[in-house]
Amino acid sequence: MDIFSEEFSRPIPESTFRNFEGQYKPFLKAESASRSSTDSSSSEDSGLQSKKRGGKSLLGDKTDKALQDHLALVRRAGGVVSSSVVIAAAEVIVSRDYWMHLS
DSSP: OHHHHHHHTSOOOHHHHHHHHHHHHHHHHHHHHHSOTTOOOOHHHHSOOOOOOSOOOSSOHHHHHHHHHHHHHHHHTTOOOOHHHHHHHHHHHHHHHHHHHHO
């Protein structure tokens, strides 16, 4: 990031680099798919590497899986998943699990 900041003489936020990466990876996949299948070297392996972001789930494996499944369903149905949607869905799943454990 410092290389580009020096080149443009101003700081560039990390989100801008993530945006560049998001636009570059589909191009890279299309380019590697158009190459012959005999080429064993993968451009994606030598390309941009992304680090794991975020923290450990505080919900537990079962509840986190239920939340991930629900969010995937919302996305497949064409819905937008914002932080508000994630929080609301998590609250419903957690409260449902809580009441199911009591009975």
